[in-house]
Amino acid sequence: xxxxxxxxxxxxxxxxxxxxxxxxxxxxxxxxxxxxxxxxxxxxxxxxxxxxxxxxxxxxxxxxxxxxxxxxxxxxxxxxxxxxxxxxxxxxxxxxxxxxxxxxxxxxxxxxxxxxxxxxxxxxxxxxxxxxxxxxxxxxxxxxxxxxxxxxxxxxxxxxxxxxxxxxxxxxxxxxxxxxxxxxxxxxxxxxxxxxxxxxxxxxxxxxxxxxxxxxxxxxxxxxxxxxxxxxxxxxxxxxxxxxxxxxxxxxxxxxxxxxxxxxxxxxxxxxxxxxxxxxxxxxxxx
Numbered sequence: 001x002x003x004x005x006x007x008x009x010x011x012x013x014x015x016x017x018x019x020x021x022x023x024x025x026x027x028x029x030x031x032x033x034x035x036x037x038x039x040x041x042x043x044x045x046x047x048x049x050x051x052x053x054x055x056x057x058x059x060x061x062x063x064x065x066x067x068x069x070x071x072x073x074x075x076x077x078x079x080x081x082x083x084x085x086x087x088x089x090x091x092x093x094x095x096x097x098x099x100x101x102x103x104x105x106x107x108x109x110x111x112x113x114x115x116x117x118x119x120x121x122x123x124x125x126x127x128x129x130x131x132x133x134x135x136x137x138x139x140x141x142x143x144x145x146x147x148x149x150x151x152x153x154x155x156x157x158x159x160x161x162x163x164x165x166x167x168x169x170x171x172x173x174x175x176x177x178x179x180x181x182x183x184x185x186x187x188x189x190x191x192x193x194x195x196x197x198x199x200x201x202x203x204x205x206x207x208x209x210x211x212x213x214x215x216x217x218x219x220x221x222x223x224x225x226x227x228x229x230x231x232x233x234x235x236x237x238x239x240x241x242x243x244x245x246x247x248x249x250x251x252x253x254x255x256x257x258x259x260x261x262x263x264x265x266x267x268x269x270x271x272x273x274x275x276x277x278x279x280x281x282x283x284x285x286x287x
Contacts (some may be wrong), residue, residue, distance in 0.1 A: 062249030
């Protein structure tokens with residue numbers, strides 16, 4: 001006997017014993033159209049479940065994906081011709097609420113977009129208009145300037161360091177260079193030691209342009225692995241990426257730590273030293 005026939009027989013048997021139950025619970029049964037609507041609602045909400053899981057991970061950058069996910073979800077919520085009135089109404093209400101989040105006038109908006117720029121999956125910022133994209137690039141460049149100044153210019157850059165080392169070596173070619181100077185190269189500014197100076201702004205601009213021309217990674221790729229391999233190519237942007245890509249996109253990770261601490265510190269272990277609690281929580285979350 002199949003599952004469906006068994007269920008049907010059981011229901012018939014129960015209705016025979018309690019005939020009044022059919023009247024009392026009949027209003028709870030869903031019609032065919034209601035089941036169809038529920039299936040459509042499930043399809044609409046499925047991307048939100050995926051987005052929630054993506055922002056809850058602690059193994060990959062999440063702050064950089066917040067606004068791109070919002071952009072994709074809003075696109076998913078656009079009304080369709082074949083949708084019912086109830087479904088379109090639900091989409092409209094969710095879209096209205098979602099659009100209010102991360103207002104462009106607030107600092108969090110720029111912080112999240114800067115993080116997206118530094119993520120090779122979203123660095124083209126297609127979820128922003130042209131003016132907003134340029135604003136993000138200007139912010140990135142200004143922060144890169146600060147990093148360059150804190151590092152003492154570009155002494156850490158491989159090519160510039162090699163150039164400086166070459167000018168210090170008094171070889172035969174070096175002596176010839178001192179003799180001719182800039183006669184055949186045109187006027188070139190130098191520092192106090194006679195080494196050619198580098199326009200930091202132009203160097204950063206070129207580095208950003210090359211980075212922006214990179215083909216975006218697939219969204220299921222690990223941006224940290226990409227930066228590990230390409231960090232030397234974009235040495236200054238990589239330093240900024242370390243700061244922003246470590247920002248969590250949600251409070252899930254912090255809440256997990258508190259939950260772990262609640263499990264470790266219980267009535268039977270209430271006398272644990274605070275330093276030992278810190279060590280145990282660290283080990284529980286990192287091993």
